[in-house]
Amino acid sequence: MIKKRVFIVDEHLSSRQNGVGTYMQCLLDCMKGLDVEVNFLSFNSEEKDFSFYEREGCTYYCFPICNGGRMLESGELCWPILRMYVPDNKYNVFFVNHSPCVAFLKSLRKVYKRSRIVFTIHDQGWTAPLMGDRNRLREVISKSYPCKKRYETELFCKRYFKQERQMYNIADDVICLSENTKNLLLDIYKVSAEKIHLIPNGYPETCQCLFTTRQQLRKELGIEQNERVLLFVGRTVKAKGIDDLLIAFENLWKQDDRLRLVIAGEVFRLNNFAKLTPYSASHITYTGLIPKEQLQKWYQVSDIGILPSYSEQCSYTGMEMMANGLLIVTTDGNGLTDMFHPDYNALVAPIGQNLSENLEQILCFALSLEDDKRTSICHNAKELLRMRYSLSGMREKYRKLLNNESIYSAI
Numbered sequence: 001m002i003k004k005r006v007f008i009v010d011e012h013l014s015s016r017q018n019g020v021g022t023y024m025q026c027l028l029d030c031m032k033g034l035d036v037e038v039n040f041l042s043f044n045s046e047e048k049d050f051s052f053y054e055r056e057g058c059t060y061y062c063f064p065i066c067n068g069g070r071m072l073e074s075g076e077l078c079w080p081i082l083r084m085y086v087p088d089n090k091y092n093v094f095f096v097n098h099s100p101c102v103a104f105l106k107s108l109r110k111v112y113k114r115s116r117i118v119f120t121i122h123d124q125g126w127t128a129p130l131m132g133d134r135n136r137l138r139e140v141i142s143k144s145y146p147c148k149k150r151y152e153t154e155l156f157c158k159r160y161f162k163q164e165r166q167m168y169n170i171a172d173d174v175i176c177l178s179e180n181t182k183n184l185l186l187d188i189y190k191v192s193a194e195k196i197h198l199i200p201n202g203y204p205e206t207c208q209c210l211f212t213t214r215q216q217l218r219k220e221l222g223i224e225q226n227e228r229v230l231l232f233v234g235r236t237v238k239a240k241g242i243d244d245l246l247i248a249f250e251n252l253w254k255q256d257d258r259l260r261l262v263i264a265g266e267v268f269r270l271n272n273f274a275k276l277t278p279y280s281a282s283h284i285t286y287t288g289l290i291p292k293e294q295l296q297k298w299y300q301v302s303d304i305g306i307l308p309s310y311s312e313q314c315s316y317t318g319m320e321m322m323a324n325g326l327l328i329v330t331t332d333g334n335g336l337t338d339m340f341h342p343d344y345n346a347l348v349a350p351i352g353q354n355l356s357e358n359l360e361q362i363l364c365f366a367l368s369l370e371d372d373k374r375t376s377i378c379h380n381a382k383e384l385l386r387m388r389y390s391l392s393g394m395r396e397k398y399r400k401l402l403n404n405e406s407i408y409s410a411i
Contacts, residue, residue, distance in 0.1 A: 002091055003091070004093055004402050005086075006037065007092060009096045009098070010040060010097070012043065012046070023120075023201060026391060027095070028040065030202065031398070032058065037059075038058045039061065041061045042062045042063065043063045043071040043078070047062040066078075072100070073103060079107050083111050088115055092116065094115060095120065099122075099167065101167060102163050102170070118171060118172065119167055120177075121174065121175065125157060125160025126140070127239065129156060130153075130157060131238070131311070132333045132334035137157070138188065140154050140157050140158060141157070141188070161189075165190075168191050174196055174197070175199050176313075177199065177313040177314035178198075178335045199394060199398065199401070200314045200388065201319070201389060203316070205392070217300055227258055228256075229261075229298075229301055230249070230259065230302070231302035232245060233265060233298075233317045234309075234317055235266065236263065236267050236269065236273075241331065241333075245308045246273055246277050248356045248363060254280070257283070259283060259367075262302065263286045264290060296324075299321070303326075304326060304363070304367070305328045306328075306329050306359075307321065308349070309333050311336075312333065312335045314338075314339065319389055322345070322381040322382060322384070323382065325381075327377060328345070328347070329349065329359070329362055329366050330346050330349070331355065332348055336348075344377065345381040347377070349361070
């Protein structure tokens with residue numbers, strides 16, 4: 001029997017800095033555990049010329065930076081080059097993960113007519129501009145707007161929505177990471193149910209603990225013995241809830257000056273953040289982008305992990321917090337309700353009319369939570385991670401996808 005040939009498309013520069021990069025490594029690990037030939041297509045790689053090599057059972061095809069790094073506009077150039085080395089046939093399966101990519105998919109389909117194209121949704125264009133509000137999305141796509149600056153958000157979302165529908169139409173299969181997005185695909189995007197595959201991210205089943213004690217790490221990182229550490233990990237953009245978190249922390253710190261907030265991720269608007277925290281600024285640590293090993297230290301010294309997003313698909317940050325036994329405070333934002341359940345594996349702040357006030361209340365409750373309740377919630381989080389978001393479970397769903405078996409199961 002001829003093996004399937006899997007081709008994983010990656011954009012090297014961006015994947016080093018976001019959750020898609022973590023997903024790529026997990027996807028590679030999944031594929032290496034299946035009876036398939038694994039190939040990795042690295043666009044905007046650090047190579048000066050197109051090259052390919054084999055390593056650890058995988059063939060890597062490296063495309064150098066071209067067209068100013070605009071990978072998704074370079075398909076007409078790159079796919080014919082790959083075609084010189086990889087023939088088109090029905091056993092090829094291309095996994096594409098970046099958006100918006102209508103032209104990229106069209107050019108791939110043009111060169112590889114017989115091959116199978118799978119598109120994975122890591123985010124959608126409306127989630128950040130509309131702050132994860134699905135009802136607002138329905139309203140926007142159902143109306144017409146004049147081309148005026150006051151409607152630029154609505155016009156952007158309508159254009160992006162149209163592109164997404166084109167992308168899902170070109171692909172043979174569409175992978176979503178959450179039940180929420182699956183329902184949106186069926187109800188709003190009108191994607192055929194046969195095309196949709198619900199495959200949540202999988203988390204590597206490895207121990208994350210360092211050998212250094214928590215007390216030693218706190219001393220190394222400059223944390224005082226009596227400080228209680230709240231940890232945010234991610235991009236510091238409004239849709240991630242960072243502004244609301246800072247407002248909430250400012251008020252909390254006024255009540256308890258033993259608190260420290262750690263922001264792990266690239267900072268884009270430091271001056272704006274400083275204005276939100278005039279009194280507590282000296283108790284906020286901005287680490288910037290840091291290696292995984294350094295981030296792991298912060299996980300181990302923290303008391304509470306905060307995921308205040310308005311929208312997530314299937315958060316690796318949330319999984320890391322669960323794996324490290326942190327008490328998690330999150331929201332009922334788009335996609336997050338699939339992953340976190342109030343008082344079971346997290347404490348959940350409703351977005352409502354004022355997320356910062358709701359976050360403040362839930363964080364105040366979290367800081368005073370009884371030890372047995374805290375232990376129970378953290379234990380449930382670890383169990384849910386093991387049962388629902390295992391790498392082995394992710395691998396099995398991809399095996400079924402590649403073999404055209406039904407993979408849907410309620411989660």
